[in-house]
Amino acid sequence: MKKRKYPKDEIITFKSANEMPPLAVSLGSMRWNKTGSWRYIRPIYENKTPPCDEACPAGEDVEGVQYLCEQGKFEDAWKLILEEHPFPGVQGRVCYHPCEEACNRGHYDEAISIHAVERFVGDYGLNHGLIPPRLSQERGHKKSEKIAIIGAGPAGLVCAYHLARMGYTPLVLEAHPVPGGILRVGIPSYRLPKDILEAEIEHIIKMGVDIQTDSRVDRDLLLKDLKDFNAIYVATGAHESRNLNVPGEDASGVMSGLQFLIDLNLGKKIAIGKKVAVIGGGNTAMDTARSVLRLGSEVVVVYRRSRAEMPAIPAEVEEAEHEGIPIHFLATPIRVITDQERVVQMECVKMELGEPDESGRRRPVPVEGSNFIMDVETVFTAIGESPQLSFLTEDIQTEWGSIVVSDHGETSKKGIFAGGDAVDQPRTVAHAIGSGKVAAIAIDTFLRGKDTAKIAASVQIGQKGSVSMERYLRGEIRYNASKVVRFEDINLAYFEHKDRVDLPRADIEKAKQSFVEVNSGLPESAVTTESGRCFNCGVCNMCENCWVFCPDISISRKTDAFGYDIDYDHCKGCGICVEECPREAMSLEEEQK
Amino acid sequence: MKKVITGNYAVSYGAMVSRSQVIAAYPITPQTQIVELLSEFCADGLLDAKFIKVESEHSAMASCIGASATGARAFTATSAHGLALMHELLHWAALGRLPIVLANVNRAMGPGWSIWTDQNDSLSQRDTGWLQFYCESNQEILDTIIQGFKISEQILLPTMLVLDAFFLSHTSEPVDIPDIEVVDTYLPKYNATYRLSTENPYAFGGLTGPDHYFEIRYKMQETMDQAIEIARQADEEFERIFGRSHGLIERYYSDDAELILVVSGSIASTTRDVVDQLRSEGRNVGMLKVRMFRPFPRQEFRNAVRRAKKVAVIDRNICVGFGGIFYQEITSTMYGHRDDLPIFGFIAGLGGRDVTPNVIHEIVTHAETHDTPDTEIIWIGVKR
Amino acid sequence: MIEIRIHGRGGQGAVVASQVLAAALFQEGKCVQSFPTFGVERRGAPVAAFTRMDDREIRLRCEIYEPDHLMVLDPTLIEAIDVTTGLKENGWIVINSDKHFGEFHLPSKFRIATVDANAIAVKHNLGTRTAPIVNTAILGAFSRITELVSIEAIVAAVKEEVPLNPEENAAACREAYEKVRGQNITP
Known part of the structure; x- marks a missing residue:
């Protein structure tokens, strides 16, 4: 019997028995039968936002x-x-x-x-x-605008890094003798070795970022030297330790925990007693206590609330305790007792937790008559830091000791941007990095005369304020549905x-x-x-499930790119691809008739 | 009560008013609705029957055989490949002399896969020893189930009634569903002579040597011969009670017809319209509807064609290698009786191809214009 | 004999509509027959169902090729297939659509009527907004337009034949009866 060829996309109708094969056998395809028109719902192949991406500041x-x-x-x-x-x-x-x-x-x-x-x-x-990674010549071509960045901490350096990638040559002014900000002078090297930080900062310098150390910016400098800069980014951090406001605080044995860490990190000699108390429950307190321990002294942490309210990273608290540092919860000093100007004791009072305060944490209330005395020679305060903003001119609005900024890092003064710990945001390195990126985008769009708000919205990752610089600089590359x-x-x-x-x-x-x-x-x-082990939530990794399971052979691998195509002429909207996609890269949408 | 229902539902109602006691069935297109409605009847308490869910048609018939052997009234329904899968047990039921009733929805055998009607599935079971009735309307379907139990329980041979896929199974029309109490007067409780019972135990279906097997077959044929008369009586009694009958070989304007069309199933219905029209045109055409196919009422058929000049058999089936199966039966029936009578064998409507009035007109015209058939098989509507 | 063809998509209830129509006509003393497209029905695929009516016994047992009237449950079918195939001249086409009957460009030898059965079904909680059950409403419209069967018979048949929400379905029938618009049919 002679075989004949038939068009694949047409119904085969035989005019006579002679044309037909002797048995039921497929000679063409069913592609002519556009079953997609019967659909009520359609699968959408589109990457979604993984929760980790959204959570990363x-x-x-x-x-x-x-x-x-x-x-x-x-x-x-x-x-x-x-x-x-x-x-x-x-x-x-x-x-x-x-x-x-x-x-x-x-x-x-x-x-x-x-x-x-x-x-x-x-x-x-x-x-x-x-x-x-470098940007294309087109995106990263040299730009002439002058940008100053005050503070070489994580916010300032990240902002400088991205601006440099975009072709700017930002000038970074740093008060300390070394760049890195809190990373360099605040965090002890047993947590963050100096060589790691320095090597990563080296990348930034090599990109043409000019970091001038020992350059503390005051109002005079701001007004004169930086007057003809097209944009300024203020990322000076928060280095002022809060006071305890108790009698005896002025004694020489009472010191700022952050300052102690700075001195230590800059290699200065610091004299501390054999018995040390650290007041506070944040990372500065933990870093201070663990550093003290390494200097050979006995140390105890006194924190006025309970473990649940501690602002420090839980892992840091755990490691401190693991190293044998006692944490005295629900207690606060009310007096530092001195003998000939030397600290000898500290009087504390026990606390209990009352109603939640404006931070949402339960407010500690002193328990009457629960006073007790501790023998200490040095007291480090680590109950919080605030920005030092006296160098700013009055037209830059501040509130509660922080610089007021928009969602895009813009201050009340045009051309001045701010971020990091100097603005009101969580005091974490991740947030500082995030704000440096936001500011870099805002500065670039400002200098290029583009709509900052619109562009910033288009590069958002999820709903928590993070942005994708990759998407900003490279377009649709990292596009995920919201x-x-x-x-x-x-x-x-x-x-x-x-x-x-x-x-x-x-x-x-x-x-x-x-x-x-x-x-x-x-x-x-x-x-x-x-x-x-990663689920790769929302992001296709071409596991082939949709392709394998589609009963209508309506999903095909892209021939020239990563991913799949859906043939909507034949997809019946059964939803099996959506069900079998392990990671929600496929989802269903109601068909619009 | 008259209701507009499908042929499939007519089957279900027929099984219900016959007070089937055991129903074992496996769904298959286009029979599925029969099983669905019967299972609902059982679930809703409208029918006091044991509904056995089975894993295949083979098991369905096996269950019916077991049930019938205990003396219960057993019913099942199937179609095409389901019936083919039952084949072994169809023999079992007949040789076991069990009065089971089975409704088969005529569907073409695959491949090429077809869910549409033709008669090859049921005709392939011609020699299993079952009575076979081919139905024309939904009413006839329902009535034939009642009659089937009535006949089978007298002669201890099973009955298969046959309905066309879609043209009957899925077509709704008014059907009189008789009151079950009235049916009771026609169809009394089945009282089996030999039954599976712990009180009076028997073994069924044992080894039967050459000394006796031959006689078992002889008795079956003897019974089949009697079945024609018993079926006729059953139909007459049915008419007395319910006011309608269906006959075994129904004559429609055939007594004085020169050309007699021999048809079965739903084609008979359409043919009536054609005959009416031809008669109005003065053409001398009549119809015989073969309702009872097994046993074949040979004498009744011969009587019916006594005065005919030509007979045209329309087969919606084909015995590949020979021709139409009804055609074979009829040529065989007429052998030596009317050697002057030309018998035309037409094949039409296989695999559900529509047999419209035009198709029947074409057949009539062909028979009218030919003195004798040119070939043993005359294909109508085939795309050559 | 009058032959009616109902076009719908699998799942829309065209077959039930053909049966309800037959039951209603039967109540009015007509001889009736109804059946679906012979074959496999798939959800969403174009399907048709048929009803025959006559004053005398219906013996034709073949498919319907030249219907007298049509009902169309899904207006998108008019683009997808030729619903008018075989339709006799002067035949009514009753379409479920929110459009005016004049907006359908079908051959002028046919008569068009429209009723927004979707809206009526949704109003009476029949089906969902995306998949309203319109098969009962369209029968109300058909009754008004063709005058082949009374609305009372349709409503009675709906209550008899439709197992779910018989009252809502009956109300949808009556509303469609009132709201249908076609050539020569004014409010």
């Missing part, structure tokens, strides 16, 4: 990093982070990692060790001498339970005797395993 593509690390593409992962900020090595050590809090996997077994993975990636970049993927959206049938890999814990006895970094990083194999 620094705007990292957290999921993207996991995706690349799982495949061992650490160089690409490093460059992906560098699209957003230049500090993976730093952040891999000091970030409070809210991403892990948001991680959907946490509802299944345990969150991904995102923080540990980031540290590995950061170290990988430094160990392999990687160079930050929907944040929930745990319920994940098809758990495709994921096996697997233990989380944590950072190996250091030998405490050794650790607490020196300022050498406490935690070591993860080995490469652990990183690929750990990243492999």
